[in-house]
Amino acid sequence: NAGVTQTPKFRVLKTGQSMTLLCAQDMNHEYMYWYRQDPGMGLRLIHYSVGEGTTAKGEVPDGYNVSRLKKQNFLLGLESAAPSQTSVYFCASRGLPGNTIYFGEGSWLTVV
Amino acid sequence: AQSVTQPDIHITVSEGASLELRCNYSYGATPYLFWYVQSPGQGLQLLLKYFSGDTLVQGIKGFEAEFKRSQSSFNLRKPSVHWSDAAEYFCAVGAQGGSEKLVFGKGTKLTVNP
Numbered sequence: 412n413a414g415v416t417q418t419p420k421f422r423v424l425k426t427g428q429s430m431t432l433l434c435a436q437d438m439n440h441e442y443m444y445w446y447r448q449d450p451g452m453g454l455r456l457i458h459y460s461v462g463e464g465t466t467a468k469g470e471v472p473d474g475y476n477v478s479r480l481k482k483q484n485f486l487l488g489l490e491s492a493a494p495s496q497t498s499v500y501f502c503a504s505r506g507l508p509g510n511t512i513y514f515g516e517g518s519w520l521t522v523v
Numbered sequence: 524a525q526s527v528t529q530p531d532i533h534i535t536v537s538e539g540a541s542l543e544l545r546c547n548y549s550y551g552a553t554p555y556l557f558w559y560v561q562s563p564g565q566g567l568q569l570l571l572k573y574f575s576g577d578t579l580v581q582g583i584k585g586f587e588a589e590f591k592r593s594q595s596s597f598n599l600r601k602p603s604v605h606w607s608d609a610a611e612y613f614c615a616v617g618a619q620g621g622s623e624k625l626v627f628g629k630g631t632k633l634t635v636n637p
Contacts, residue, residue: 444624444625446627451532451629452629453529453613453627453628453629453630454567454613454615454627455627456624456625456626459624469624470626501566501567503625511557511569511572512557512569512625514559514566514567515566516565516566517565517566
């Protein structure tokens with residue numbers, strides 16, 4: 412019972428480098444989300460998807476891109492990493508509207 | 524658009540004391556409401572949720588929350604706090620029948636003194 416799996420769990424990037432965070436869920440959920448968590452800021456929504464092939468912007472989308480080519484995967488990309496993107500990133504998914512959201516364990520990203 | 528306010532950034536209680544964490548939301552219709560807990564370096568664990576029906580919701584670990592529509596509040600309570608409850612607590616609101624976004628408050632950090 413994997414639930415929501417994020418890879419990688421830890422990563423250090425240099426400014427300007429690119430990377431992709433992968434989120435995979437095995438619950439056949441329609442909705443998937445990427446959040447970032449920063450001290451004192453709570454969780455802020457970056458992008459989300461309401462189904463395969465769809466994406467939408469959240470509160471803080473700048474500097475990030477996403478793709479949902481397969482229902483079970485939601486990718487978060489940083490094209491040119493900046494120190495301001497140092498954060499903990501959480502992926503989440505849920506089924507029908509209103510159902511519980513399940514979170515991954517988080518990905519710690521440091522941009523130097 | 525929905526929003527959540529957790530007025531208390533940090534709360535300290537003694538072990539065995541009662542606890543109430545405040546959450547106020549803003550949303551024009553009936554919301555979905557959640558409380559999550561996060562231990563240091565860990566992910567988020569769902570404590571309880573409100574969708575409809577009984578406004579007093581029971582959760583895991585002895586927590587409960589009451590939805591008060593007139594006050595736009597969803598406060599979390601526990602009658603007797605244990606040292607293991609020390610963590611950060613997040614309230615979240617989702618929209619029924621509209622956007623599927625889930626918006627979080629900034630969190631309340633709970634410290635438990637022995």
